[in-house]
Amino acid sequence: MRKLSGDARRAVFAPLDDGLVRSEAVVRRLTSAIHLGLLADGEQLPAETALADSLNVSTMTLRDALAELRDRGLVQTRRGRSGGSFVHVDPAVLDDLSRRRLEEIDSSDLRELSDAHSATCGAAARLAAIRASEAELGRLSDIVDNLDAAGDLSDRRRLDTRFCVEMAASSQSVRLTLAEIDIQAECAQFPWPAGDSDIRAAKVATGYREVVTALTARDGNLARSWTEETLAMQSSWLVERHLAMLTSRQRPASQAADDASPAPLTVSP
Numbered sequence: 001m002r003k004l005s006g007d008a009r010r011a012v013f014a015p016l017d018d019g020l021v022r023s024e025a026v027v028r029r030l031t032s033a034i035h036l037g038l039l040a041d042g043e044q045l046p047a048e049t050a051l052a053d054s055l056n057v058s059t060m061t062l063r064d065a066l067a068e069l070r071d072r073g074l075v076q077t078r079r080g081r082s083g084g085s086f087v088h089v090d091p092a093v094l095d096d097l098s099r100r101r102l103e104e105i106d107s108s109d110l111r112e113l114s115d116a117h118s119a120t121c122g123a124a125a126r127l128a129a130i131r132a133s134e135a136e137l138g139r140l141s142d143i144v145d146n147l148d149a150a151g152d153l154s155d156r157r158r159l160d161t162r163f164c165v166e167m168a169a170s171s172q173s174v175r176l177t178l179a180e181i182d183i184q185a186e187c188a189q190f191p192w193p194a195g196d197s198d199i200r201a202a203k204v205a206t207g208y209r210e211v212v213t214a215l216t217a218r219d220g221n222l223a224r225s226w227t228e229e230t231l232a233m234q235s236s237w238l239v240e241r242h243l244a245m246l247t248s249r250q251r252p253a254s255q256a257a258d259d260a261s262p263a264p265l266t267v268s269p
Contacts, residue, residue, distance in 0.1 A: 013046070015056035022057050026065035027072075028189070029055070031097065034074055034087055035188030037158060041089035045075070048085075072097065091154065101189045102238070103245040110242060114235035117183045118228050120176060121164050125211060125227040127171035129220035136170040141212050148205040156201050157192040163208055167227075170215075191241065193234035200237065204230060 016025045033039045045051060052062040066085055069075035073093040076086050102110075128136075143166060147159040161184050168180035194200035207230030214223035 013051070013054045015054070022061045023064040023068065026055060026057060026062060027068050029185070030065070030069060031072070031074060032185035032188045034089060035094060035098070036161060036184060039087045041087055043087045045085040045087065095191070098189060098191045099245075102191060102242050103249065105190075105242070107239070107242065110239060111235075113183070113186055114231070114238075117187065118231045118235075120179050120183055121167065121231060122224040122228045124164075124168040124171040124173070124176045124180060125215070125223040126220035127173060127176070128167050129215050129218050129223045131172040132170035132215060136166070137212065137216055140166055140170065140208075140215065144205055144208045144212055147208065148202065150201075153192060153196050156194065156204075160192065160204060161188070167211070167215075190238060193237040193241075195237070195241070204234065207233065 016022065016029065030039065030045075039045075046054065048059055048062055048066075052059045055062065057065075066075055066077070070077060073090055074088055076088045078084060078086065132140075140163065143159055143163045147156060147163065150156045150159060165177070165180055165184060168177040171177070194204055207226060210226040211223050211230065214220075214226055
């Protein structure tokens with residue numbers, strides 16, 4: 001896990017190549033890293049010049065991004081000799097940001113992210129069935145046990161993410177592992193698909209347990225099938241929640257339009 005954590009942190013501070021406005025790309029990258037727990041509460045960010053160079057942005061762009069992160073309550077800046085920019089993790093803030101991001105994303109973009117995740121994680125499962133060591137399979141089994149027993153939403157989300165990243169690492173493919181980390185960084189911007197439903201959380205754990213069983217049997221096709229099925233199930237829940245948000249947002253607007261419409265004329269006989 002230590003090496004994987006290093007890979008994940010390098011991905012956080014890797015140069016940006018997003019098509020987004022640069023400051024927006026910095027905000028999204030660091031917000032995702034905080035969601036995933038790659039940047040811990042109270043952790044000090046690198047100095048502005050070093051961080052700007054690492055992300056391949058100007059110092060001014062970085063300062064704009066840090067100002068936005070401060071406005072969102074995700075970063076605190078301290079002055080003085082021991083000052084700097086520090087990560088501030090507030091679960092309520094993260095939950096609010098994830099709901100807003102899910103509401104604003106286009107449905108087609110959400111579907112494409114789901115497709116990319118399914119393809120990446122499915123390929124990792126197929127290779128892991130061939131290449132994973134017994135120790136790696138044991139770790140995956142332990143993660144599923146912990147997920148099944150977890151009662152806290154943040155713990156469930158963390159274990160879900162860890163399972164997918166650990167399985168990618170078990171494929172012995174650095175490219176697949178980094179691709180999975182990148183996708184998880186995007187997924188971290190949204191609420192966990194199963195939400196606070198114990199029934200749905202149990203279904204996710206059951207799906208991953210079937211994946212581990214297939215991996216242990218060295219059946220790559222079955223492992224890939226169970227992986228894709230479990231992710232598709234979670235994707236359907238997320239899309240369902242996304243559409244419900246859009247519907248609730250549109251309903252007040254339509255009601256306001258109805259209220260503004262003139263009442264129909266009544267003609268007496």
